[in-house]
Structures are given as C-alpha cells and as structure tokens.
Amino acid sequence: xxxxxxxxxxxxxxxxxxxxxxxxxxxxxxxxxxxxxxxxxxxxxxxxxxxxxxxxxxxxxxxxxxxxxxxxxxxxxxxxxxxxxxxxxxxxxxxxxxxxxxxxxxxxxxxxxxxxxxxxxxxxxxxxxxxxxxxxxxxxxxxxxxxxxxxxxxxxxxxxxxxxxxxxxxxxxxxxxxxxxxxxxxxxxxxxxxxxxxxxxxxxxxxxxxxxxxxxxxxxxxxxxxxxxxxxxxxxxxxxxxxxxxxxxxxxxxxxxxxxxxxxxxxxxxxxxxxxxxxxxxxxxxxxxxxxxxxxxxxxxxxxxxxxxxxxxxxxxxxxxxxxxxxxxxxxxxxxxxxxxxxxxxxxxxxxxxxxxxxxxxxxxxxxxxxxxxxxxxxxxxxxxxxxxxxxxxxxxxxxxxxxxxxxxxxxxxxxxxxxxxxxxxxxxxxxxxxxxxxxxxxxxxxxxxxxxxxxxxxxxxxxxxx
Amino acid sequence: xxxxxxxxxxxxxxxxxxxxxxxxxxxxxxxxxxxxxxxxxxxxxxxxxxxxxxxx
Numbered sequence: 001x002x003x004x005x006x007x008x009x010x011x012x013x014x015x016x017x018x019x020x021x022x023x024x025x026x027x028x029x030x031x032x033x034x035x036x037x038x039x040x041x042x043x044x045x046x047x048x049x050x051x052x053x054x055x056x057x058x059x060x061x062x063x064x065x066x067x068x069x070x071x072x073x074x075x076x077x078x079x080x081x082x083x084x085x086x087x088x089x090x091x092x093x094x095x096x097x098x099x100x101x102x103x104x105x106x107x108x109x110x111x112x113x114x115x116x117x118x119x120x121x122x123x124x125x126x127x128x129x130x131x132x133x134x135x136x137x138x139x140x141x142x143x144x145x146x147x148x149x150x151x152x153x154x155x156x157x158x159x160x161x162x163x164x165x166x167x168x169x170x171x172x173x174x175x176x177x178x179x180x181x182x183x184x185x186x187x188x189x190x191x192x193x194x195x196x197x198x199x200x201x202x203x204x205x206x207x208x209x210x211x212x213x214x215x216x217x218x219x220x221x222x223x224x225x226x227x228x229x230x231x232x233x234x235x236x237x238x239x240x241x242x243x244x245x246x247x248x249x250x251x252x253x254x255x256x257x258x259x260x261x262x263x264x265x266x267x268x269x270x271x272x273x274x275x276x277x278x279x280x281x282x283x284x285x286x287x288x289x290x291x292x293x294x295x296x297x298x299x300x301x302x303x304x305x306x307x308x309x310x311x312x313x314x315x316x317x318x319x320x321x322x323x324x325x326x327x328x329x330x331x332x333x334x335x336x337x338x339x340x341x342x343x344x345x346x347x348x349x350x351x352x353x354x355x356x357x358x359x360x361x362x363x364x365x366x367x368x369x370x371x372x373x374x375x376x377x378x379x380x381x382x383x384x385x386x387x388x389x390x391x392x393x394x395x396x397x398x399x400x401x402x403x404x405x406x407x408x409x410x411x412x413x414x415x416x417x418x419x420x421x422x423x424x425x426x427x428x429x430x431x432x433x434x435x436x437x438x439x440x441x442x443x444x445x446x447x448x449x450x451x452x453x454x455x456x457x458x459x460x461x462x463x464x465x466x467x
Numbered sequence: 468x469x470x471x472x473x474x475x476x477x478x479x480x481x482x483x484x485x486x487x488x489x490x491x492x493x494x495x496x497x498x499x500x501x502x503x504x505x506x507x508x509x510x511x512x513x514x515x516x517x518x519x520x521x522x523x
Contacts, residue, residue, distance in 0.1 A: 013494045019518065125480060191518060192505060193502075193505060199475075239506070243507075302484075302488055305481070305484045305488075306485075306488070308481075309484075322482075329484070334494065336474075339468070339470065339471075340474050340477055340478065342468045343470045343474060343478045344473075344478065344481065345482070348481060351488075351489040351492070352494045352497075353483050353501075354489070354498060355485070355489060355492065356498070356501050357499070357500035357501040357503075358491075358493070358496055358500075360504045360505070360507055361500065364505075378516055386490055395473060415501065415504075415505050432479060438503040440504075440506070440507065443504070
C-alpha cells in the first residue's frame, strides 16, 4: 500500500519503516513548497506537530501504540476547536469563537494517535461554495492554478490532494465536504445526520451541519469515519447506533447493488463533461456487477428550498452577535446572506422543519424501495476561475453559489449519507467526481462502492503537484 | 431589522414556497419525525390527514 495513502502511511509507521517525525517532516516539506500558492492553512502548527511526533516516536520505540492513526499527520478545518490553537471559523475575529469544548471528532482522531498539523482554511463562517476567503487567501485548486478549490472545507480538500496531510476533517451544511472533494479530486463523505458528533465545532445550522472526513481514498475515509463516529454525551443529536467497522467490508464488491441514475433534476443543466463522466462511472460499476437503472426521484427542489430557509434562519440566529457588533469585518457576501436570515418568520421556519420530516420520509420510502444507491454529479460545472468570481456582484455571487451547491444541498435536508468520489478529469485537467447517496446509516455501502470503483478505475494513482 | 428591497423579494419568495408546500402537511407532522425517518422508527402517528386551510 502506498505511503501516500493514510492506510499505507499508518501501516508503514506501525512496521517502523517510517517514523512519526519523518512523516511530519515530509508533510512540512510539501507545505513549505506549495502552500504559498494553495493557502490551505490558516494556522500551521509546525512546532506542535513535531513535538507530538517526537512523543509518538518515543512511544513506538517503547512498544506503546496509541491507536490506528499512531503518527499519522492530519489537518482540521478551522471551525474545529482544539485546545492551544485559536479558531477563526474563516473570519478575522477568532475572539468571537472561543470554546472550552474541544471538537469531539478531532479529539477522537488525536486520541487514536493522529498528529495535528494545524487549522485549515475555509470560507468565512462556512458560508460559501467556492473556497474563496478575503481574510486568509483564496484556496487555489491543486490541479489547475487560479481555479476554485470548492468550499467551504477548501483547505481540507486542497491539502489532502496536495499531500500536505493524510486526511482532514471537514463540515458540510449544504455540500461543504462534497463540493471541495469534487473540485480537488479527493474522497469526502458526509455521513448520515447524527452519525458524527458536532460537539466542539462551530455551528452554522444545527439542523443541517454534518462533520466528516476527506481523504485520498475511500479506504482512508472509512478508517477515519470509524474513529470519528458514534454517540457523544456532548452532542444530544449524535446517534447511539453502533458504529460498523467500515474498512472490514470494503472488499465485498458491488455485485447486485441496485444503482439509480436520477432521470430528473440531477443531470439537468449540468456540464456535458461532468454528466458524461458520472454516466461512464455508472457503466464501470455495472461492469463490476452492479444493476444500474434510471429512476425518477421525488423533486429535490422542495427540499432544497426548505433546507436553504432553515440554514439561513439558524445561521443568523447563531451568528447574530458578530453580525451586529462587527459587520464591517465580515465579507459582503456573508453579511448579505446573514441579513436575509433575520427576516425569516417563525411561522416559515417551523413549517420548514415540519416539511423536512415529511419530505424525508417520502424520499426514503420511494427511492430506496427501488434502488440501494443514487448516483449523481457532485457539482454542476467545473471549478470556476477565481478571477471570474471576483468580478461578480454580491447578488450574482450568491446566486451562482446557490446553483453550485444545488446537487448536494438536498441531502443535507434529507440527512442521508453521501460520498464524493473522483472519476476522471475534464479536458482542462480539472477533476470529475460522482456523488453516491445511500439509505440512512448505510455509509458502509457507499464506502464499499467508492473503494470498488477506485480500485477498478485507478484515478487515485494520479496526483497533482508532483515534485 | 429593516431589510433591503432585494432581500424583501427573496423573503417573499421563500414564504410563498413554504405556504404552497405546507398545504399538504398532516396535522400530526412535527420536526422530530425527521429523526424518526432516519432511525427507521415506525410511521404510525401523524398519518396522512391533511391540515385544513389556515383561513377556515
């Protein structure tokens, strides 16, 4: 297994072929070389990482292994609170985002032996689909300079693609794990609502927020999710369901798995190259034994509207203080989105929550009676040029961003697990990706499908920024 | 908070969408049933009884 994957690196450290200090130094060398362009980090914790690596190296020498990630360098989106490091949430006001509660998901990875390289860039307050950030620098696409890395977990995806760390935590309220994963050609999974505790992570919308891993392969994501998931006394919404050993089932293949390609909505208005890439991935999965058919799904527009309204109302409630006290320090596009939320009535918000329950029940019942997995594009257009985004007015920018996340946002409303998997490249050299969506808590099947596809297609053997 | 004109249009659009969709909600529908749907809990309460229009 290649040391470029998290699984391979963990195995090499365990076999003493590479030490935790060497692993960190390799990452730091790549960060020094490339992060001046990518801007994946908001705060690189070089000293902290090396100190942790030295301690883990001593532990390894003494035969003390902390867990499956012993010595593996990871990165954390800068909305994960970690003791000893400030949390900016993509703003320039970290003093507004102080928490005694550490991010439970990040802490679990660190307790399993992982090393934190620091805090990762993101769009301001996790409100944005492209990964631009006026305060900390726009995150650049590792595959094609000057193009969006996707947001809001932009640093997480770009950093994984660039080999800055073996995996990262992202958050996803409307697509913020899957969009940057799709733009940067890495795997990202938004688990079922409640599968991973959100304790200790900035809230954007408590009804729509999900935390999940971004990694180079589905196997790496499976390993991370196993550690991150599970009940948590600090988060009442975290499910008490047992967490499966996701990696154990990866080799099961896709024979007999019923895959549905939606006839409506998900391929409408999508770039030809992107639609063709996803359909080609469907044919490859069919060749591996899956049963692929077309399916008409309940119109996702209703859930998209409902999810957007709920998110806006909750985001404005959560961030009211910073909006009122420091509006001039927020980017205009973020300020404009927050302002709308203050005008949403309690009646509309509560009806939206009731509608969400009804729409979810109907979608789960109708779709999963016919198929096991939905296969769709992740993004409707290739990652745009950053320069083109800069010329848009606030209204144009937010309208375009809304369109960019229209294929992912329905599944935040529905709470269903959804994975983004790379499936090739555009003629311009930017990544293509598909989104696979499953039944509630069926992350195992999505990871198995992703792994089976990656092993057959082999796209993960290509990397950007090769030395 | 006073909303700019473009926000007022957006808010009115959102309210219109909710009003149209909510006409089909059952009396027993409530937000907690979202979690029940994910956790696979039985769908007995709430039924399919549709609310009377609000102005009746």
